[in-house]
Amino acid sequence: MDAPNGSSTVGGVSETHQKAPRPRRRRPYRLAAALLVLLGLAGYYLVQNESTGGDGAPHCTVVAGGGAGAGGSYSMNLEQARYAATIAAVGTAKKVPERGVTIALATAMQESALRNLDHGDRDSLGLFQQRPSQDWGTPAQIMDPVYSAGIFYDHLLDEVPDYADLPLTVAAQKVQRSGFPDAYAKHEPDATLLAAAFTGSAPGTLSCSGPLPRETGDATRVKAELVKVFGTALAPKAGPPVSRVAAQQPPADDSEVTLSVATGKNGQGPPDQRRGWELANWAVAHAADLGIQRVSYDSKAWVAGKNKGHWIDKAPGKSGDGDGRNAGPDDVRIFVAPLNR
Missing domain, CATH: 1.10.530 (Lysozyme)
Structure with missing residues (x-):
């Protein structure tokens, strides 16, 4: 027969049943999941930071x-x-x-x-x-x-x-x-x-600011997009060009599209610098989706993932730092292949 207060009688002797305390269950998987989330966030931040030159999300x-x-x-x-x-x-x-x-x-x-x-x-x-x-x-x-x-x-x-x-x-x-x-x-x-x-x-x-292109861009696609947006005035044509798209022979590790903004007969007149900056900024804005790594114009360069996305002063050719990818006021140069510098 059961005695009150959770006790029972065995052989006339009352003994109290006490339940042993349930051991605390450790849940290491929660700690592991939290650690994975933190590592994921840290990795995301690191990738974003590196791809934008240290300037946060693109x-x-x-x-x-x-x-x-x-x-x-x-x-x-x-x-x-x-x-x-x-x-x-x-x-x-x-x-x-x-x-x-x-x-x-x-x-x-x-x-x-x-x-x-x-x-x-x-x-x-x-x-x-x-x-x-x-x-x-x-x-x-x-x-x-x-x-x-x-x-x-x-x-x-x-x-x-x-x-x-x-x-x-x-x-x-x-x-x-x-x-x-x-x-x-x-x-x-x-x-x-x-x-x-x-x-x-x-x-x-x-x-x-970023992100860095994940694969080599396609110069032909860049030219096609330029002509689609700006019109056939950018297409190669006979006679004195006001603005043209030309695939030049690139260095071994580059693929380049060059846009001439020189005016006048046979391109011997002064450059249309407003046009040049319009084309350069268009290329920068489309860098991520077209795989553009660098844009050079008017003794300045924009390089994906560098300088927090700002333009860098780089005079063209030997008059500057000797970087053959630089450009003066006559040409906008767009590079779509990965660069080593």
């Missing part, structure tokens, strides 16, 4: 420094930088002044935050949230950043011929017909800054 920054810059700075991820460079390049290919490029950039900043979205309000798509049902093009066309930027400029030039004299938000609204017409205004300072950098009127104001 990103691009434009700072005020001349031209039409509105002051301050603007930072963006690499995807946003690529699309900003594309929007500006399509504008200059269509001979759109910098003010028009600013309007386009501010519009895309508001509509998509400079992202090529495959969704939106109703059937809106792309950088500018254009609608196939409103005759902006097919979904495939609108999702092509070069097409979508081009059709935006076509509407701006055709429907708002006095856009340069209008407030930015008014000009953008005449094209977009947005339900929030005043929203474009807040992006004007940043869009002005980006337009100055990506049209070349504010040289040296763009820096892009």
Whole structure:
């Protein structure tokens, strides 16, 4: 028979049953998992830090420094930088002044935050949230950043011929017909800054930190992208070139694309340095996706993973440090093969 308080009687003698304390279970797997997470984070940080020259996660920054810059700075991820460079390049290919490029950039900043979205309000798509049902093009066309930027400029030039004299938000609204017409205004300072950098009127104001290309780039692909964005004026052609793409005989360990920005007959005139900086900045913004390792222009060089993504002063040829990859004001040189220095 059971006695009270958890005791029992055996042979008339009460003995109390006491449960032995359960030993504490060690859970080393939790410590191991936590350690793996910490090691993973440390490895990620190390890779990011090394690939960007010690400047954190890959990103691009434009700072005020001349031209039409509105002051301050603007930072963006690499995807946003690529699309900003594309929007500006399509504008200059269509001979759109910098003010028009600013309007386009501010519009895309508001509509998509400079992202090529495959969704939106109703059937809106792309950088500018254009609608196939409103005759902006097919979904495939609108999702092509070069097409979508081009059709935006076509509407701006055709429907708002006095856009340069209008407030930015008014000009953008005449094209977009947005339900929030005043929203474009807040992006004007940043869009002005980006337009100055990506049209070349504010040289040296763009820096892009990493990541290092994981494999050798393809010079043919770089040339094809340049021609697609900037137009056939960049293609090799007979006669005096204003700007051309030429595959030059590279050193044994390099693959190079050279863009001449010399003007005049047979390229003997002064260089178009604004054009040169536009092309150089476009290449820097596309370095990660095109496998570009280095861009040289106007006695400066941008090298992936070096100098925190900033341009380095390197005079061309023997007049500088003897680095044969340097360039003066006449040529933009783009290297897509891995470099040893």
